[in-house]
Amino acid sequence: MYYQKRPSDQLGFQRKVLGSLSFYNLKEKKINFGSPFPVDLDELDFQRNVSENKSLYNLTEKKCNDSSRRKLIEQISVFNKLQKVKNEEIFGTFNNYSLVIVIQVNARIHYLLYLIKSLGQAQDIDKTLLVFSHDFFDENINRVVNSVKFCKFIQIFYPHSIQAYPNVFPGHDLKGCPRNSTKDEAVQMGCINAFNTDSSGDYRNPQLCQTKHHWWWKANRVFNLASLQSYKGLVLFLEEDNYVLKDFIHVLKLMEDITKHSCRHCKLLAMASNWDPVAVYGITMKTSQVAITGGFSNYGIAFNRSTWREIVKCKYSFCFYEDYNWDFSFRNVFLKCIKAPHFLVLR
Structure with a gap:
């Protein structure tokens, strides 16, 4: 089994996966999943610039006025209160799931399609619950999610998104300082956080911060x-x-079975790592292996409610850690608050 996050600096890579090669190339769509997507990419009426890393702030400015934002906030509130589990008419109302899979969704609909397709072909996926957690409300994204028929799922929406609050905190507060302003420039402008830079001298960037805020809210939810x-x-x-x-x-x-007899103190499982045996030892691994380590990557982490209770007690180590990356902040929880943690990592 192999699981990998798309590298930001390339669109294709090859890795060994249980003795076989898996090729991944989103740009050229060279993944053979065997059957069509649940939703046709070409039929989607979706702005390409959303999935091409254009500014979400600009998009929300164009698409939403004050009235539509109020409606959006109300709609998000209704969705979150309902907690509607979909596909119960297919799989029943039982709640004895074998696994809960939480997916953090922004606006990259084409990537989401590939993930959903791969999930749909996974063994025993029908016994799981998918939780799609969104920080961008879009009917086309909802359409893609609602195409899922292979298991039960639920959608939740981060209520404090830039889309819902573009001009006030936690969005781009109009009284706030531009991120790359110098302190002298900020003081001269009179912006409200002129004396509150990070250790690098930069001011807050809502778009970067949102991912971390969303992650913490999502896990709590x-x-x-x-x-x-x-x-x-x-x-x-x-x-x-x-x-x-x-x-x-x-x-x-x-x-998980290994943790029950060989790593009872392991707090977290990770389904991939940044460890490269070719770079470290000059060898190519023919199979995936697991290792008990003192660190982990952000690739497919899994933990249970017992570990979550420990994490919540360390919320200040996450929320006040000076880094907008949720994974660095999450590691800080285990580094500074949870004593002597060990992790089981697939690599």
């Missing part, structure tokens, strides 16, 4: 969903630009 109150199993955290192979659930369960 998931462990407090009504349909998961009795769930004590693993929660796996993915992102929209990830994809999985068919046996990822089986491999994750094997890793």
Whole structure:
């Protein structure tokens, strides 16, 4: 089993996966999934610049006036209160899920399509619950998510998004300082956070901060969903630009079994790592292996409610850590607050 996040500096890569090669290239769409997407890419009426890293702030400015933003905030509130689990008419109302998979979704719809397709071909996916957590409300994204018929799923929406609050905190406060302003320039402008830079001398960037805020809100929300109150199993955290192979659930369960007899003190599982055996030892691994380590990457981390309770007690180590990356902040929790943690990492 192999799981990998798309590198930001390339669109294609090759890796060994249980003795076979897997090629991933989103730009050229060279992934053979065997059957068509649940939604035709060409039929989607979606702004290409959303998935090409253009400014979300500019998009929200164009698409939303004050009235539509109020409606958006109300709609998000209704969605979150309903906690509607979809596909119960297909899979029943039982809540004894084998795994809960949480996907953080921004606006890269084409990447999300590939992830959904890969999930749909995974073994035992019908016994899981997918939780799609959004910070951008879009009907085309909702259409893609609602095309899922292979398991039950629920959608939740980050209520403090830049889309909903573009001109006030936590969005781009009009009284705030531009991120790259010098302190002298900021003082001269009289912006409200002129004396509050980070250690690099930069001012707050809402777009960068939103991912971290969303991650923390999402995790809290998931462990407090009504349909998961009795769930004590693993929660796996993915992102929209990830994809999985068919046996990822089986491999994750094997890793969980290992923790029960060989790594009882392991707090977290990670389904991939940044460790490169070719770079370290000059060898190519023919199979994936697991290792008990003192660190982890942000690729497919999984933990249970018991670990989450420990994490919540260390919220200040996450929220006040000076880094907009949720994964660096998350590592800081284990580094500074949770004592002597160990992690089981697939590599």
